[in-house]
Amino acid sequence: MSGASRSPGGRSGELARTTADRHPSGDVAVLEARGLGKRYRRRHALSDCSFRIPAGRVCGLVGPNGGGKSTLMELAAGLTRPTSGSITVFGEAPHTASARRRIAYLAQDKPLYSRFTIEETLRLGRELNPVWDQDNAERIVRQGELPLSVRVGSLSRGERTRVALAVALAKRPELLLLDEPMADVDPISRHQLTGVLMAEAAEHGITVLISSHVLGELDGICDFVLLLGAGRTRLAGDVDEILDRHRLLVGTDDAEDPLPEPDLHEVVEVRRTRRQVTALVRPRVPVADGWDVVEPAVEDVLMAYLRSPGATPLITSSARPVMTPHAER
Amino acid sequence: MEYLIDRRSGVATYVQIVEQTKRALRLGFLQPGEQLPTAREVVEATAINPNTVLKAYRELEREGLVDSRRGVGTFVRHSLGKPQAAADSVLHAELTDWMRRAHAAGLDREDAAALIASVLDAWFPVAPAASTAHRRTGDAV
Numbered sequence: 363m364s365g366a367s368r369s370p371g372g373r374s375g376e377l378a379r380t381t382a383d384r385h386p387s388g389d390v391a392v393l394e395a396r397g398l399g400k401r402y403r404r405r406h407a408l409s410d411c412s413f414r415i416p417a418g419r420v421c422g423l424v425g426p427n428g429g430g431k432s433t434l435m436e437l438a439a440g441l442t443r444p445t446s447g448s449i450t451v452f453g454e455a456p457h458t459a460s461a462r463r464r465i466a467y468l469a470q471d472k473p474l475y476s477r478f479t480i481e482e483t484l485r486l487g488r489e490l491n492p493v494w495d496q497d498n499a500e501r502i503v504r505q506g507e508l509p510l511s512v513r514v515g516s517l518s519r520g521e522r523t524r525v526a527l528a529v530a531l532a533k534r535p536e537l538l539l540l541d542e543p544m545a546d547v548d549p550i551s552r553h554q555l556t557g558v559l560m561a562e563a564a565e566h567g568i569t570v571l572i573s574s575h576v577l578g579e580l581d582g583i584c585d586f587v588l589l590l591g592a593g594r595t596r597l598a599g600d601v602d603e604i605l606d607r608h609r610l611l612v613g614t615d616d617a618e619d620p621l622p623e624p625d626l627h628e629v630v631e632v633r634r635t636r637r638q639v640t641a642l643v644r645p646r647v648p649v650a651d652g653w654d655v656v657e658p659a660v661e662d663v664l665m666a667y668l669r670s671p672g673a674t675p676l677i678t679s680s681a682r683p684v685m686t687p688h689a690e691r
Numbered sequence: 692m693e694y695l696i697d698r699r700s701g702v703a704t705y706v707q708i709v710e711q712t713k714r715a716l717r718l719g720f721l722q723p724g725e726q727l728p729t730a731r732e733v734v735e736a737t738a739i740n741p742n743t744v745l746k747a748y749r750e751l752e753r754e755g756l757v758d759s760r761r762g763v764g765t766f767v768r769h770s771l772g773k774p775q776a777a778a779d780s781v782l783h784a785e786l787t788d789w790m791r792r793a794h795a796a797g798l799d800r801e802d803a804a805a806l807i808a809s810v811l812d813a814w815f816p817v818a819p820a821a822s823t824a825h826r827r828t829g830d831a832v
Contacts, residue, residue, distance in 0.1 A: 420740055553738050560734035564741035582698055585742045 397447030407433035422584035423573035439467035466535035476515030499532035519546035599678025631666040642666040708747035716771035
């Protein structure tokens with residue numbers, strides 16, 4: 363599942379030079395957090411949060427309200443600075459001009475000038491950005507049957523999302539940060555805009571971080587997930603590997619054989635209905651007979667971690683930053 | 692070649708792409724030398740992760756059915772089609788005739804599928820799956 367295979371030539375070499383530490387996996391981190399913390403007055407939005415996202419991944423960002431998702435997006439976009447630890451984009455601090463050129467950020471409220479027409483909005487983007495793909499932006503707008511002459515203020519929220527996404531993609535970013543992009547979009551436009559997003563990711567090897575509360579929306583489009591809770595990393599890694607590490611055990615609720623052997627498996631969550639027990643575990647040894655063993659779907663795993671804030675976090679090797687003495691300082 | 696992805700089928704998305712490609716090869720819709728759609732084309736139409744398409748194409752390549760030429764595309768190497776099973780074959784015509792009669796007899800889709808499955812299993816038995824875990828629903832990649 364190497365993202366490098368669809369990166370355009372030359373770019374990954376450039377990344378390698380700007381990234382300070384070689385990861386054991388040999389891939390290159392686009393976004394990396396080490397002990398990242400952000401405090402607002404008394405409240406810690408993020409505390410001691412560590413993870414990395416390799417190049418070319420489409421990463422789903424999941425977590426409860428107040429879990430730190432939007433704060434992480436703002437830090438990654440360079441709009442705010444950490445109060446502890448570090449975050450880097452392509453090996454640099456996100457607020458530097460060179461890093462910001464490579465990032466596009468679509469905030470939840472899709473900020474656009476309401477008095478501008480779509481045409482003026484795209485013109486502003488062209489003036490402000492050294493790289494600008496006007497044809498692509500117009501194509502995305504036209505797919506939604508929006509005339510370029512219409513004012514942004516008169517658009518529905520879903521239509522504004524389309525224009526905002528057109529602007530974000532026209533910048534030709536290498537890292538695209540999308541904070542709940544599809545929340546206001548109707549199902550047909552959602553499918554179409556997701557298709558556009560995936561096509562751009564395929565063609566240009568963009569790394570995407572996309573947050574959503576609708577887990578089904580992320581299923582199928584993400585090959586990497588990052589689950590935050592109480593400001594910390596609770597689950598991070600390649601979807602394939604995460605699914606591979608978990609099993610759903612289904613059995614009868616039998617007092618003689620209480621499930622699920624807690625000393626043998628890392629138990630994430632146990633749910634009991636009348637006579638049935640369902641447990642999501644990370645097996646350490648082969649599961650004993652008597653259980654129906656099922657490979658979970660992504661949604662099963664994410665829901666289990668969301669419902670069980672006390673479960674032991676899992677950060678797979680591709681999502682674990684290299685901790686150097688320098689970085690820990 | 693267009694892929695139809697069913698997210699609720701419980702079959703991994705990349706497996707659906709592999710199987711639909713093989714079906715097209717069997718039926719002769721895809722011929723040796725023809726190009727499979729690019730990853731961009733597939734994901735734009737289906738809104739799935741590009742790596743899923745690449746994974747499916749790698750699997751087809753591993754099975755020797757397609758050739759991936761870097762920067763050019765993925766091309767069909769081998770047809771799976773047997774002339775006896777092509778869309779214009781005698782067997783196809785006979786099966787179509789049987790379907791027409793089943794339809795005329797008032798069977799619905801499920802009835803016909805069940806009948807075919809029972810005869811199919813009798814003549815083409817499958818070995819039991821050795822996998823330890825089965826998939827439940829949906830799939831990420």
